[in-house]
Amino acid sequence: MAEVIVSPGSVVAPALTWLNVNHHGVFAAIAGFFDFWVSGIAGLLNSFDPAIVIAVLSVGALLIAGWRMGLLTLVGLAVCLCMGMWLATVQTIALVLLAVLLSMAFGIPLGIVISRNKRLQALARPVLDLMQTLPPWVYLVPAVILFGLGTVPALISTIVYGVAPMVRLTILAMTQVPRERIELGRAVGATRFEMLRKIELPSALPTLLVGVNQCILLSLAMVVLAGLVGAGGLGAEVTRGLTRLDFGLGLRASLAIVALAIVMDRVFRGAIPATYMPAKRT
């Protein structure tokens, strides 16, 4: 058998270089946009004393999710503070918040469109399967190539990674809306938009919220992993511990991540009214 050498990379690489050279402005603009928002949110949270921020967030959790969750938020964020990780925690919160919002902004409309069309659904399933099979590390590579090291590739790969569960669960939610309700909508002469807003979305809400919860946890995991490519936040601290062989530092950052993950997951789930909560799923 003759030796064949194939290198798809050397076809793609010049294209990427070309993009980088000739359309640098576009990427710089995207990077600037994301940087603005991340540093904006982080800056806002940093401009107050940590104690005040923790108190405000805890009271917020208390109001939307009950006193247990308020207490949990207080303890969890206090752990982050005691671990000396407050700045990193704030940055991670900003990154996750932005990534989740953008994943929702892309994922939910996309899911709704796909759920309307059987053929699109059949097409989307293998793509979503593929996206969720791939190890998260793979998503970082193209983003780093296009945007260099730093916060922006982290954010973009997190969004791409978080969109898949969001789309999947939106499709599921929309196809599960009971037929009677849609027929009811038709019977009372609702327009398509009214139907979506007043019948389909409320009926789909429980499953949508499960999707958002998954999206939050996956985004957090990805943002942490992105510490390896120079995204700031808690992931960067873990990476610093790893490269300096400072286990104490790495462990402190990891514990802060665990605390943050528990707070985010529980408070979000606690904020959902009990009637909406579908059977526990993993």
Add this chain to the structure above:
Amino acid sequence: MSEFTDAFDLHVNDALMWLNDNANTLFEWVRASLDAAFRALDWLFALPPYWLVIAAVFIAGWFAVGRVFAVGAAFGLWLCQAMGLWSETMSTLTLVLSSTLSALLIAIPAGVFIGLTSGLMKTSDVVLDFIQTMPAYIYLLPGIALLGYGPTTAMWATSLVAIPPAMRLTAHGIKMAPVSLRELGAAVGMTRWQTVYKILVPCAFPSMMAGVNQSLMMAFGMVVIAGIVGSGGLGQSVYDAVRMLQIDQSINAGIAIVVLSIVLDRFSQRLVKFDTEKSHG
């Protein structure tokens, strides 16, 4: 505040040093045995020429998964070879399989045990949640300190990450076994061991296999990350290429990772389906 964090760092690092000094023989032994397992498997996978491996995957894929998959997998693996990444692909496969196997050796017995005892489920859930919430690559750190750079550290971290899903789903499967079948076991006078071996484990099998699939994919994700500590394989290729800004190489290695992850996932998902079909038909 910084006094506390300094003290924390000091104590943690001291503890790690103490372990390194005092349990050196133990870690040396662990390192040697993991290394031996890795080398043996690596040697085994490197033995057959690439076309034999591709042919085997093609045939197995054709009969077990599907024709489209078989053709796609064979083409994908051929591509790995043609990109000059065959030995990296094989050593990644070795790392994934050896780590997953050693994780299963712990996870499945532990899962069965937890499924049998009523009180342990909650505690183990908390521990497993904790292991899974910690950022996975932190486990590399004590690995480097105690086992040094190289494939053994990758294997240790990968095995640890691969344990929770298999353990959880095994315990779940055992718990979900119908009571009537347990009673049947008691009624025909089976010993406790026989009940476990002949009734509970077969009942839990689909759930266990779902756990194996998840563990395998967790392990794969970790092996790729472990490229940072010089584990060899595709992860290191990506990492090195990104660091040296060789865009084409990093894309090639990325493609190889994608191919391998799909092949592994589809084959191990097949394990789940195979058993459910058998028990229904």
